[in-house]
Amino acid sequence: MKKWSAGLAFILMFSVVLSACSSGTSKEAGSGKDDKNDGGTDKVVELKFTTWGELTADSVEKKLADQFNDSHPNIKVTFEPVPGDGYGTKLTTSLAAGQAPDVFLIGEGDYFKYVDKGVVEPLDDYLKSDSSFKTDIFQPDLINMGKINDKLYYLPKDFNPLALWYNKRMFDEAKIPYPDAKWTWDDMISAAKKLTKKDDKGKVKEFGFNATKWEYPIYIYLWLNGTDIGNEDGTKAEGFMNSDKTVAAMEKYVAMTKGDDRVSPTPQDTETLGGDSSMFMTDKLAMMVTGRWVKGDLDKSDVQYGSALIPTGEGGERASIIAAAGWAMNANGKHKKEAFELMKWLSGTEAQKARSEKGQVLPATVAELDQVKSKEVVDKPVIEMMDYAKKPISMRSANAPIFTEEFNKAIEKVLLDKSTVKDALDEAAKTVDSKIKK
Amino acid sequence: MRNSRSERAGYLFILPWFLGLLIFTLGPMLFSLVLSFSKWDIITGIGSIEFVGLDNFKAIFHDELFYQSLKVTFIFALVSVPLYQVVSILIALLLNMRTRGMKIFRMIYFMPSVIPAVAVSMMWIMIFNPEYGILNRALEWFGIDGPAWLQDPSYALGALIVMGIWGVGNTIIIYLSGLQGVPDELYEAAQLDGAGPIRRFMSVTVPMISPTIFFNLIMGIIGGFQYFTQAFVMTNGGPLNSTLFYNLYLYNKAFVSYEMGYASALSWILFAIIMIFTLIVIRSSSMWVYYNGDDERD
Numbered sequence: 001m002k003k004w005s006a007g008l009a010f011i012l013m014f015s016v017v018l019s020a021c022s023s024g025t026s027k028e029a030g031s032g033k034d035d036k037n038d039g040g041t042d043k044v045v046e047l048k049f050t051t052w053g054e055l056t057a058d059s060v061e062k063k064l065a066d067q068f069n070d071s072h073p074n075i076k077v078t079f080e081p082v083p084g085d086g087y088g089t090k091l092t093t094s095l096a097a098g099q100a101p102d103v104f105l106i107g108e109g110d111y112f113k114y115v116d117k118g119v120v121e122p123l124d125d126y127l128k129s130d131s132s133f134k135t136d137i138f139q140p141d142l143i144n145m146g147k148i149n150d151k152l153y154y155l156p157k158d159f160n161p162l163a164l165w166y167n168k169r170m171f172d173e174a175k176i177p178y179p180d181a182k183w184t185w186d187d188m189i190s191a192a193k194k195l196t197k198k199d200d201k202g203k204v205k206e207f208g209f210n211a212t213k214w215e216y217p218i219y220i221y222l223w224l225n226g227t228d229i230g231n232e233d234g235t236k237a238e239g240f241m242n243s244d245k246t247v248a249a250m251e252k253y254v255a256m257t258k259g260d261d262r263v264s265p266t267p268q269d270t271e272t273l274g275g276d277s278s279m280f281m282t283d284k285l286a287m288m289v290t291g292r293w294v295k296g297d298l299d300k301s302d303v304q305y306g307s308a309l310i311p312t313g314e315g316g317e318r319a320s321i322i323a324a325a326g327w328a329m330n331a332n333g334k335h336k337k338e339a340f341e342l343m344k345w346l347s348g349t350e351a352q353k354a355r356s357e358k359g360q361v362l363p364a365t366v367a368e369l370d371q372v373k374s375k376e377v378v379d380k381p382v383i384e385m386m387d388y389a390k391k392p393i394s395m396r397s398a399n400a401p402i403f404t405e406e407f408n409k410a411i412e413k414v415l416l417d418k419s420t421v422k423d424a425l426d427e428a429a430k431t432v433d434s435k436i437k438k
Numbered sequence: 439m440r441n442s443r444s445e446r447a448g449y450l451f452i453l454p455w456f457l458g459l460l461i462f463t464l465g466p467m468l469f470s471l472v473l474s475f476s477k478w479d480i481i482t483g484i485g486s487i488e489f490v491g492l493d494n495f496k497a498i499f500h501d502e503l504f505y506q507s508l509k510v511t512f513i514f515a516l517v518s519v520p521l522y523q524v525v526s527i528l529i530a531l532l533l534n535m536r537t538r539g540m541k542i543f544r545m546i547y548f549m550p551s552v553i554p555a556v557a558v559s560m561m562w563i564m565i566f567n568p569e570y571g572i573l574n575r576a577l578e579w580f581g582i583d584g585p586a587w588l589q590d591p592s593y594a595l596g597a598l599i600v601m602g603i604w605g606v607g608n609t610i611i612i613y614l615s616g617l618q619g620v621p622d623e624l625y626e627a628a629q630l631d632g633a634g635p636i637r638r639f640m641s642v643t644v645p646m647i648s649p650t651i652f653f654n655l656i657m658g659i660i661g662g663f664q665y666f667t668q669a670f671v672m673t674n675g676g677p678l679n680s681t682l683f684y685n686l687y688l689y690n691k692a693f694v695s696y697e698m699g700y701a702s703a704l705s706w707i708l709f710a711i712i713m714i715f716t717l718i719v720i721r722s723s724s725m726w727v728y729y730n731g732d733d734e735r736d
Binding site: 089092093095096097098114117118119267268269271272273332401409412413416418 | 479480481482483484567568569570586589590591676677678693695696
C-alpha cells in the first residue's frame, strides 16, 4: 500500500513537471508564429472560416472560398466545415484554446450568448471606414437581428422565416378551403378539427395541426395573446411566464394535444412517427408552423403542399420569428481587417446569389429577395412573414437557457398529466427567478 | 552494465504507454481537479478560470438535478448489476454444456457486444417504438396494450435496464472461461457424495468461480455508474428526467451549458462514489471469494 501511494505521488509530481514543460513549449511555438506574421507584412495572410454542414467538396462555401482566394492574392482563406452535431462543442473548445477560425457561423439562437461572452468582434468601426460596403443591401430585419445593444455583430448568411405549411391533399379530401391571410388561430384550430381523423378504435391516425413543444411557434402564439415567457431583457419570469394571459394561452395550446377532440400529435407521437415533416409527407399531418428549411425535404417527396401566413391573434395581430445564420468575426483573431474583407464577401450579393441559385435558401439581400418574391408562389407568404418578425428571448438575454429549460419542463409535465398548466408555470417562474438571482 | 542497459530498454518500451497515461489521463485528471474548485465557461479561454473554492460542491449539494441523477444512477446500478450477473451466469452455464453446435450459440450471445453502442441504441429505439415497434406488436398478440416505453417516465428507466441484458456478452464470455476452469473431479466427487445439480452448483460452481464473480461485479459496478451512451442517444435524460443518469447530467453541464468547473466537481464526486463501492466489494471479498491454492498457505 505504501509503495503504491509513493508511486502515485511520483507520477503526480512528474505530470506537473511535464505539463509545465508542455505549456512552455507551446507558448514558444505560438510566439514564433507571431514573429513570422509581423516580420513580413507583404506576405500572404492566412484565414480560416467555418460553418456547420457543407461538408461536400463541391459545397457553395468551398467555391466561394476559392473565388475569394482568386481575387485576393494577399489573403489565403481555408474553409473548415464541421458536421452539424459537433459544431457548438468544436467552436467552443477552439475558442478556449485560442485556435478558433477568424470567421465563424452562428445560429440566431446563440447570437446573444457569444456576444455576451465577448468572443465576437463588433463590426461598426469596420463598416464606418469602408464606404464600398453598405448594410442597406440586406433585409433590414436581418441586420436588426445581428444588432445587440446597438452594435452590429453578425452579417447575414442565410435565413428561414417561420410560416404555416399545409398539406393540400388532406385539405382537398376534407373539402376545406386552404388557409388564407384572414385566418385567426381559432379558425385554424377549427379547420384542424375537421382535418383530424380517427380509426375504428378511436385512435387518431391523421392529425390536423402540430402543436409542437418547439419554443418558436409557442412564442409566436404567446405574443399574439399579448404575453411572453419573460420580460424584455430576460431578467424576470414572475408575471410573464405565469401571467394569466400566458396560462390561458398555454391551456388553449396544450388542449390541442390532449383530450378526445385533440387535433395535434403529442411530442411522443411525433417522435414515434418519425418527426413532423415525415408525418406531413405521409399525409398524417395537415398543418405545421415551421421554418423554410422543411422545403428541401418536402420537395423530395411527392406531397402536395402550400405555405401561408401564420394565423393572426383575435385582433388581427401578427408575429413571426426568423431563424437565421450569421457570420461572426473572432474577437481574438490576428487579422481582423482581412477577416472583415472575407465577411463582406461571404455575406455580399454574389454569395447570396450563389447560395440561392437553386432555391435551397432565400437570399438575404433586398434586390434578390424581391426577385424571388415575384416569381415563387410558395415562398411569397414565407417572405411576407419576415415583416412581422420579433426577437425571441434567446436573442434578448443570456439568461434565455434558464427560461427555456424551465418552461419546457413545465410543458412536459403538463403534457404527461403530472401538473396543471397554472401550477407548472407558477413553479417554473419561481425557479427561473431564483436561478437568475444567483 | 548489461543489466542496466536492458533495464533502460525496458523503460523505453513502456515509455509510449507511460507518456500516454501522463498526457491523456493523469494530466487531464489533475486539471479537472483544479477546475472542480473553479468557475470556467471554456469559451473565453484558459485566462478566465476563476478560483471559487468549495462553491461548486456547495452548489451541487443543493442541486435538485444532482439528487435526481444520483437516484436514477443508483436505481440502475442496484437493479442492473445483480440482474446482469445472474443472467450472465445462467447463460454461461447453458453455453458450457457439451452439445453439438455450441460454438454457434456462443457466437450468437457474444455478437451484440461487438456492435457499437450507438447502433444498438438506434435499433432498440425502433424495438421500443410504441406504434411500430416489434415489442408492442408482440405484446398485442397476448392482448396487452404496451406502454410508450421510452416516452413514459414510469417505464423509460426499466426499458433501458431490460435492454442492457441484450449486451452482456462480454460478461458471459468471462464467466464461461471461469466455468471451464472448474475441474471435473470436483463435480464427480460431489456427485458421489450424493449432491444434486443445484447443490453442486451452489457448493462447487459458485465458490470455484467466485474470483470471476468478483471481477465481473467490480467491472459491472463501474460500468453501471458510468452508464451514458444509450441514455444519451435514446432518451437524452427524458421524459421528465426519469433517465437523467449521473454521467449524462455531467455531460450536459460540461458541454451544453459549458459549466466546466461544476462538471469537474461532479466528476470527482462520481469518482469518490465508485471508489467507495469498489472498496466495499474488495474489502468484503475475503469473506466470499475463494482462490484455489489459498488453503495450502493457511
